[in-house]
Amino acid sequence: MLAVKQLQKTFGLIHAVRDVSFQVAQGEVLGFLGPNGAGKTTTMRMITGFLPPTAGTAVIMGHDIIHAAIPAKKLIGYLPENAPVYTDMTVWNYLGFIAEIRGFTGRVRTERVQQTIETCRLDTVKHQAIGTLSKGYKQRVCFAQALLHDPPVLIMDEPTDGLDPNQKHIVRTMIRDMAARKAIVISTHILEEVEAICTRVIIIRDGSIVANASPTELKAKSRAHGAVELTVKSVPGDLVAKLERLTSAARVEVHPPQTTGGQMSRVVVYPRPSAAGAAIAAGPAQLAPDILALVKANPGWELVAMKTLEGRLDDVFRELTEPKN
Numbered sequence: 001m002l003a004v005k006q007l008q009k010t011f012g013l014i015h016a017v018r019d020v021s022f023q024v025a026q027g028e029v030l031g032f033l034g035p036n037g038a039g040k041t042t043t044m045r046m047i048t049g050f051l052p053p054t055a056g057t058a059v060i061m062g063h064d065i066i067h068a069a070i071p072a073k074k075l076i077g078y079l080p081e082n083a084p085v086y087t088d089m090t091v092w093n094y095l096g097f098i099a100e101i102r103g104f105t106g107r108v109r110t111e112r113v114q115q116t117i118e119t120c121r122l123d124t125v126k127h128q129a130i131g132t133l134s135k136g137y138k139q140r141v142c143f144a145q146a147l148l149h150d151p152p153v154l155i156m157d158e159p160t161d162g163l164d165p166n167q168k169h170i171v172r173t174m175i176r177d178m179a180a181r182k183a184i185v186i187s188t189h190i191l192e193e194v195e196a197i198c199t200r201v202i203i204i205r206d207g208s209i210v211a212n213a214s215p216t217e218l219k220a221k222s223r224a225h226g227a228v229e230l231t232v233k234s235v236p237g238d239l240v241a242k243l244e245r246l247t248s249a250a251r252v253e254v255h256p257p258q259t260t261g262g263q264m265s266r267v268v269v270y271p272r273p274s275a276a277g278a279a280i281a282a283g284p285a286q287l288a289p290d291i292l293a294l295v296k297a298n299p300g301w302e303l304v305a306m307k308t309l310e311g312r313l314d315d316v317f318r319e320l321t322e323p324k325n
C-alpha cells in the first residue's frame with residue numbers, strides 16, 4: 001500500500017535522509033525507530049507530501065506523492081510531530097473544518113466529526129478551545145484529525161508522545177484494532193510500544209536504514225538472546241565454576257543483590273554459539289537443560305527462579321545506533 005523509493009533530503013550541508021526505501025503492506029504496523037536527529041520526521045514529511053524530497057518519492061496505493069499529490073494525500077492520515085493544531089478553534093469546530101477540507105458536507109460531515117470525537121474520547125472537551133487543552137488532549141485532537149476520513153494509510157510521528165499511561169494504552173489499542181484494514185507507520189522512542197503493536201521495525205541512523213526486521217528477529221540479535229538467568233538466594237562457591245564448565249555455556253555473569261535492587265543475586269549464563277557442523281545438542285538450546293541437570297545435582301543451591309532470556313530491543317537499538325569511537 002505504501003512504497004517509499006530512494007528518498008533523500010539535504011538541508012544545505014546536512015544529509016538528513018540518505019537513500020531510504022521500504023514498503024508497507026495492509027495489516028502491517030511498521031515501527032520507525034532511530035535516535036534524535038536520525039531523519040524519521042523528515043522521512044515522514046516527505047512521504048506525506050509536506051516536504052519535497054531532494055530525490056526519490058513515495059507511492060501511496062499507486063499514486064505518486066509528487067506527481068499525483070491530491071489523490072495520494074486523500075489516502076493518507078498524518079499525525080505530525082508535536083501535534084500542530086489551531087489553538088483558537090474549539091475541538092468541534094476544528095474537526096468540522098478538517099472534515100470540510102476532506103470533502104465532507106452536510107449531515108455526513110457532522111456524523112464524521114461526531115464519530116471521530118467518540119472514537120478519540122474527546123466528548124468532554126469538544127466545546128473547549130484547543131489552546132486551553134492539556135498536552136495529552138491536544139495530541140488526541142491531532143490524532144482525531146488524522147483518522148477523520150478513515151484513511152487506508154496512516155503515518156504517525158510519535159503518536160503517544162505526552163500521553164499518560166492510560167491514554168497510551170488506549171491509543172495503542174486503537175492502532176492495533178485498525179491495523180488489519182490499514183498500512184500504518186509510527187515513529188516512537190518507546191521500545192515497549194514497538195513490542196506491543198509493531199509487526200515490523202525499521203531502524204534508521206544518520207539518514208540510512210540499518211535494520212528492517214520483525215521485533216522478534218531483532219531481539220534475536222541481542223547479546224542476551226538465549227541466555228539463561230538464574231535467581232538465587234546466595235551464590236555458593238562452586239556455582240560459577242560448575243556453570244562455566246558446561247560445554248553449552250560461553251560465559252557466566254554474576255549480578256550481586258546491590259545491583260539487582262533486591263535480596264537476590266542474578267546469575268546470567270550466556271550460551272556458546274553452535275559451531276558449524278556441530279551436533280544440535282551442543283548448541284544454545286542445550287543450555288537450559290544442562291543447567292537444570294546441574295541444579296538437580298546440587299540441591300544445596302537455593303534457586304528461586306530460572307528463565308531463558310529473549311533478548312532486549314534496547315540492546316539491539318543501542319548497538320545499531322550508538323556512535324562508534
Ligand SMILES: Nc1ncnc2c1ncn2[C@@H]1O[C@H](COP(=O)(O)OP(=O)(O)OP(=O)(O)O)[C@@H](O)[C@H]1O
Pocket residue numbers: 011014015016034035036037038039040041042043081
Ligand atoms: N528544515 C530543516 N532545516 C535544516 N535542517 C533540518 C530541517 N529539518 C530537519 N533538519 C535536520 O535533519 C536531521 C533529521 O531531523 P529529523 O527531525 O528528521 O529527526 P528525527 O529522527 O525525527 O529526530 P527526533 O527523534 O528528535 O524527532 C537533523 O539533523 C535536523 O536538524
Ligand SMILES: [Mg+2]
Pocket residue numbers: 040041042081157
Ligand atoms: Mg522527529
